[in-house]
Amino acid sequence: MTLTEEQIHRYARHIVIPEIGGKGQEKLLAAKVLLVGAGGLGSPVALYLAGAGVGTLGIMDGDTVSLSNLQRQIIHTTADIGRLKVDSAKDAINHINPDVQVITYPEYASVENILQIMSAYDLVLDCCDNFATRYLVNDAAVLLKKPFIYGSVMRFDGQAAVFYPPQGPCYRCLFPEAPPPGAVPTCQEAGVMGVLPGLIGMVQATETIKFILGAGDLLLGKLLVYDALAMDFMKIQIGPNPECAVCGNQPTITALHADNYQQLPCPSE
Amino acid sequence: MQPHKTLDITADYCPITFVKTKLALEEMKPGEILEVFLANEEAVQNVPRSVRSDGHLVHLLEGQENGIYRLLIEKRGGEEIDPD
Structure with missing residues (x-):
C-alpha cells in the first residue's frame, strides 16, 4: 500500500511521529475494527478512529437516535432523531474521512449473529450499555481469540481495560457472572455525566490505535478506574482466573447459548 | 556520493516537506x-x-544557481518502530 498525496496531507501529524510513520499509518488503514454500540462510548470512538484513518469500521447497533441520547452521543445530531444510529454514525464518519469503509449492522449483538460478524474483524470494542451484551461480546472475543477493548461508564465513574487472553485476563475473569437483575441500576435509571463516555471512549480509541501499531504498553492485566468527581485515575493490577468459565484451564463456555446472556428488557427512551 | 533515490519537494511546504522526506x-x-x-x-x-x-x-546541503537547494541524507537504522 502506498499513501496517496491526499493521505500524506491528511495523516501528516501521524506520519511525523516515530512510533507511527508511513508504515504505522498503513497499518491503521488496513485495520478492521468492530464497535458494538453506537451510543455514548461508540460516538467518540468512531469519530476519532475515523479521523485516525482506521480503514474499516464495523458498527453494530439496533437502536434509533432519541432526544435523550444527544447529551453524550456526539456522533448524532438533533436532525438524526428517529434514524438508525448506525446510519447516522456512518454519515458522520464519511463526512470526516472518506478513506474509512463503514459496515453497518442495524441489529443488536446476539448468540445468532456475533460470532459471524466478529470473525471478519481484527479487534472488537465494547461500547454497549448492558451486562448481557458485554458478557456475550467478551465470550465471543475469547472464543475467536480477538482482542477486546472494554469500556463502561455510570454517573461519574468509568472503567477501561484491554482483554486478550492468554495475555492477561478476560472480562469474565474479573467479574465471573453478571449481577442478578435488579441488583445494579440498569440502562437509563442510573444516569451518566455526558462527558464521561467521551473520556472513557478516548481511552478505548487510544488503546485500539496502540494495539494496531504495536506501540507502548496496553491496559493488559490492568483495569483503569476513573472517578470524575475526585478527578482520580487509578490503575489496578488484574490477573487471569484459572477457573474462568470461558478462558480458564477447563472452560465450561465453549459455545454461545442464549440462556447465558439474558437481561431485563430496557424500557425504551 | 551516488544517491539511491531522489525526491523533489520544491513545490511543498512545511510540514509536508519533512513528511515526504521521512516517507522516502x-x-x-x-x-x-x-x-x-x-x-x-x-x-x-x-x-x-x-x-x-x-x-x-x-552529508550535504548546498544552494544551487537556480535557487533550489540540494540535500544529501544517509539513511540510518534504529529510528523506526517495527512491532512485527
Missing part, C-alpha cells in the same frame, strides 16, 4: 543515500534538523 527514508535501507531538492527557506531550515533528530546523517 522509510522505504530505504540503512546506508543508502537520499537526494532531496527543496526550495522554500523554511524547509531548508527545518528538514535537515528534523532528519537529524530522527537519527539520519545529513
Whole structure:
C-alpha cells in the first residue's frame, strides 16, 4: 500500500511521529475494527478512529437516535432523531474521512449473529450499555481469540481495560457472572455525566490505535478506574482466573447459548 | 556520493516537506543515500534538523544557481518502530 498525496496531507501529524510513520499509518488503514454500540462510548470512538484513518469500521447497533441520547452521543445530531444510529454514525464518519469503509449492522449483538460478524474483524470494542451484551461480546472475543477493548461508564465513574487472553485476563475473569437483575441500576435509571463516555471512549480509541501499531504498553492485566468527581485515575493490577468459565484451564463456555446472556428488557427512551 | 533515490519537494511546504522526506527514508535501507531538492527557506531550515533528530546523517546541503537547494541524507537504522 502506498499513501496517496491526499493521505500524506491528511495523516501528516501521524506520519511525523516515530512510533507511527508511513508504515504505522498503513497499518491503521488496513485495520478492521468492530464497535458494538453506537451510543455514548461508540460516538467518540468512531469519530476519532475515523479521523485516525482506521480503514474499516464495523458498527453494530439496533437502536434509533432519541432526544435523550444527544447529551453524550456526539456522533448524532438533533436532525438524526428517529434514524438508525448506525446510519447516522456512518454519515458522520464519511463526512470526516472518506478513506474509512463503514459496515453497518442495524441489529443488536446476539448468540445468532456475533460470532459471524466478529470473525471478519481484527479487534472488537465494547461500547454497549448492558451486562448481557458485554458478557456475550467478551465470550465471543475469547472464543475467536480477538482482542477486546472494554469500556463502561455510570454517573461519574468509568472503567477501561484491554482483554486478550492468554495475555492477561478476560472480562469474565474479573467479574465471573453478571449481577442478578435488579441488583445494579440498569440502562437509563442510573444516569451518566455526558462527558464521561467521551473520556472513557478516548481511552478505548487510544488503546485500539496502540494495539494496531504495536506501540507502548496496553491496559493488559490492568483495569483503569476513573472517578470524575475526585478527578482520580487509578490503575489496578488484574490477573487471569484459572477457573474462568470461558478462558480458564477447563472452560465450561465453549459455545454461545442464549440462556447465558439474558437481561431485563430496557424500557425504551 | 551516488544517491539511491531522489525526491523533489520544491513545490511543498512545511510540514509536508519533512513528511515526504521521512516517507522516502522509510522505504530505504540503512546506508543508502537520499537526494532531496527543496526550495522554500523554511524547509531548508527545518528538514535537515528534523532528519537529524530522527537519527539520519545529513552529508550535504548546498544552494544551487537556480535557487533550489540540494540535500544529501544517509539513511540510518534504529529510528523506526517495527512491532512485527
